Amino acid sequence: MTKNELVVLGLLNQEPMHGYQLYHQIEKSNMETWAQVNLASIYNTLDRLRREKMVEAKKEKPGKMPEREVFHITPKGKEKLSHLVEEALTEHRMPENNFCVGIAFLFGLSKKKALECLEVKRKNLKRVTEHLENLRKDFHHQLPLNWKFLLGYGIDHIHLDIKKVEEIKRTISKIKNWSHQIDQIRVDVKAIEDLTKRVSKLKNWS
Numbered sequence: 001m002t003k004n005e006l007v008v009l010g011l012l013n014q015e016p017m018h019g020y021q022l023y024h025q026i027e028k029s030n031m032e033t034w035a036q037v038n039l040a041s042i043y044n045t046l047d048r049l050r051r052e053k054m055v056e057a058k059k060e061k062p063g064k065m066p067e068r069e070v071f072h073i074t075p076k077g078k079e080k081l082s083h084l085v086e087e088a089l090t091e092h093r094m095p096e097n098n099f100c101v102g103i104a105f106l107f108g109l110s111k112k113k114a115l116e117c118l119e120v121k122r123k124n125l126k127r128v129t130e131h132l133e134n135l136r137k138d139f140h141h142q143l144p145l146n147w148k149f150l151l152g153y154g155i156d157h158i159h160l161d162i163k164k165v166e167e168i169k170r171t172i173s174k175i176k177n178w179s180h181q182i183d184q185i186r187v188d189v190k191a192i193e194d195l196t197k198r199v200s201k202l203k204n205w206s
Contacts (some may be wrong), residue, residue: 004045005054006088007037009081012055012073019046022071034154046071054080099161103168111178115169122165129158 011017011025023042031037049055054077057069073081099121106114132155136148143151175181 002045002084003035004038004041005049006081006084007031007035008042008045008049009054009073009077009084012071013078013081016058016070016072018060018068018070019043022046049077052076107178107181111172111175115172118165118169118172122162122169125158125162125165129155129162132158 007026008022011022017025023039026032026037026039026042032039046055050057050071053074055071056074057071059067060070061067102117109117132151136151136155139151140148
C-alpha cells in the first residue's frame, strides 16, 4: 500500500484541490508525524496519479487570481481509494518500533542509565497524553466520528505504552545483579532465536 496515494486520493475525495492547497492541507494536519506521510514527494504522487488517470486536472480562474490547475478524483481514483482504505483497515503487518529494538538490547546500558532513559520515555509519553486529552476536550463537538476515534485510539495506545514502561522500570529496579542478566542472554540465545523466528511468522498475518 502506498500511503501517499491513500492520503492524496482521500483528500481529493473530500473536495477538489490545487497542488499547493493539497500540500498545505497535509502539512496543516501534521500527517508527516502521525501518518508518516512523505510530504516532500506529494507532488510526485500527484503527477503519478494523474498519469494513471486516478485524478484529473481542470483549469480554474478564481476571481482575479491567476489561472491554476485544480485536481479532481476520477471514478478510477475512487475505485483505487476504496481498495487502499480496505487494505489499510485489514492489513496486519507488525509496525516498526525503535523502542522495541532498544528494549531488545537493553543490557547495552548500565542499570542506572536504563532506568533514566525509561523515565525520560515515561515523562514524554505523559506529556503527549495530556496534550491529546486537552485536544479531545477542545474539539469533542467539532470532529467527525472517524477523527474522534483516531484521537481516542492514539490516547489509549499511549496509556498502554506508559503502563508497560512503568512495568519494565519496576522489574529492572528489582534486579540485583545486572551483569548476570547479560550472561543469561548468552545462555538463552537459542530460545531467543526460536522466539524471534516464530514471531517473524506474524509479520504479515493476512
